[in-house]
Amino acid sequence: MARDDLAFAFILVGSVAFSALLRQFPAQLRPDAAAIVGAAAVVSACGPQCLHLAVALALAVFALNFAPPQYRERISFAIAFGHLAFVRLLPSPPGGPTNAAMLMLTLRLGAADATSSVELIRYACCYHGLFTGPYYSYAEWQAAMRAPQPLPTRRALWQALLAAVSALAFWRAVAMALPYRLVAASATEGDGLGWVGGVLSRNLPLRLVYFYLSSFQFRWRFYACWLVMELSGLFLGVAHPANVEIRVCELAMSPSALISGWNTSVQSWLKERVYRRLPKATPRSARMLATFAVSAFWHGVHPGYYLMFAGLFVMVGVEQLVRTAWPPHLFDKRDLLSGLLSPCCHLWTMGCFSFYGGAFNLLGWREVWGLWASLHYYGIWLALLPAVPAALKLLVVGVPPSREKTG
Numbered sequence: 001m002a003r004d005d006l007a008f009a010f011i012l013v014g015s016v017a018f019s020a021l022l023r024q025f026p027a028q029l030r031p032d033a034a035a036i037v038g039a040a041a042v043v044s045a046c047g048p049q050c051l052h053l054a055v056a057l058a059l060a061v062f063a064l065n066f067a068p069p070q071y072r073e074r075i076s077f078a079i080a081f082g083h084l085a086f087v088r089l090l091p092s093p094p095g096g097p098t099n100a101a102m103l104m105l106t107l108r109l110g111a112a113d114a115t116s117s118v119e120l121i122r123y124a125c126c127y128h129g130l131f132t133g134p135y136y137s138y139a140e141w142q143a144a145m146r147a148p149q150p151l152p153t154r155r156a157l158w159q160a161l162l163a164a165v166s167a168l169a170f171w172r173a174v175a176m177a178l179p180y181r182l183v184a185a186s187a188t189e190g191d192g193l194g195w196v197g198g199v200l201s202r203n204l205p206l207r208l209v210y211f212y213l214s215s216f217q218f219r220w221r222f223y224a225c226w227l228v229m230e231l232s233g234l235f236l237g238v239a240h241p242a243n244v245e246i247r248v249c250e251l252a253m254s255p256s257a258l259i260s261g262w263n264t265s266v267q268s269w270l271k272e273r274v275y276r277r278l279p280k281a282t283p284r285s286a287r288m289l290a291t292f293a294v295s296a297f298w299h300g301v302h303p304g305y306y307l308m309f310a311g312l313f314v315m316v317g318v319e320q321l322v323r324t325a326w327p328p329h330l331f332d333k334r335d336l337l338s339g340l341l342s343p344c345c346h347l348w349t350m351g352c353f354s355f356y357g358g359a360f361n362l363l364g365w366r367e368v369w370g371l372w373a374s375l376h377y378y379g380i381w382l383a384l385l386p387a388v389p390a391a392l393k394l395l396v397v398g399v400p401p402s403r404e405k406t407g
Helices: 003-022 030-066 069-088 096-109 117-125 138-146 154-177 182-202 204-214 216-236 246-250 255-260 264-275 284-299 303-325 336-362 365-374 378-384 387-397
Strands: none
Touching: 003 030, 003 096, 003 216, 030 069, 030 096, 030 117, 030 138, 069 096, 069 284, 096 117, 096 284, 117 138, 154 216, 182 204, 182 365, 204 216, 204 336, 216 246, 216 336, 246 255, 255 264, 255 303, 255 336, 264 284, 284 303, 303 336, 303 365, 303 378, 303 387, 336 365, 336 378
16 A cells, blocks of 8 residues: 555544544643644654645735735635645645645635634644545634534444445445556557456447446545544534535436535535635626636646546536426426436436546546547547537527526
8 A cells, every 4th residue: 555545544544533532632622632633644644745734824824914804815715725826836746645635724724714823723733624525614613622513322423434434345345346547558458458458448338337337436435535534523523524425426317416415515615715706797607617627726737637627517517508408397306207317317427427537536638538538538428418409409499488597
């Protein structure tokens, strides 16, 4: 196992253990203890690169104390993301645990809702959620530190533990049984990868099925991390420790449904700090594009992130076009026709998401295009396919009167 993987595993498991221990601390000591543990984790996992996080925190403290109150939120947001951009454009930008910590720290520092420099430092350094979601606001952190939620029942804790272990086991099982990179490699190396690679190289339908099944590891890797942090949050006393609704994601019939259950805390942050802060006259599609762009930039500068979120933007746009063109009862799952369409909608959603998720997983131009080429770029034409009849219907018939304002 790579060093970064070991560091993440230690941080996640250690977070659960320390959250249980922190329950025993007096309320006045909890914020300082949580911050000290978080700072120690950053120094241990990031080494000298932790200076990037220290600079970001120092800039946020400066903004909190010297920015005009009426502009403090905007200035804090600009400074947090400006520093993130600077670090990302360095000749050797940090990766691994340092990049993960910078992601979460940027969200905390960009909100500008702490009441003092000391409180901002405590909140920013709190170990819980510092390397992965969920994100929680200063008010939620303050409540968890000084007035935590009651400890759940033993049964609830065991259920949360079982869910995390099951997700971890499923992720590793799929990763070992169906190696992700074998799909792209099989198209170029073929028999050089053994009999499995040879079969995949000669059979496109089988290669598509293999890719679809292997892409489960992309999603379940995140599920496993978020469920471990949910268990940690239950011990800590966070009001809303969950960061994913797996059933909503895995059974999604549309991109918007999938997104609604995925990384919910960061999604709420983006909606509140980006989508709703744009001028009211901004068209909905422009708001959505800006939000996806900020999310892609927040994740990193790798091309795969931008390809992934560009694909999601297209998927959601196609969904909105289809919903505008066709009657609502087709999507309410209460009649025979919608029941027949539901499996098609699900396969379209997850098939496209798996395709664009490959870009997020592989990151580099060459790797992504190699994968997409081996799959005959199916996700591009599949994503656009439902738009053709919907656009033709709107051109011929026009927008239904009941949806002219919302279409």
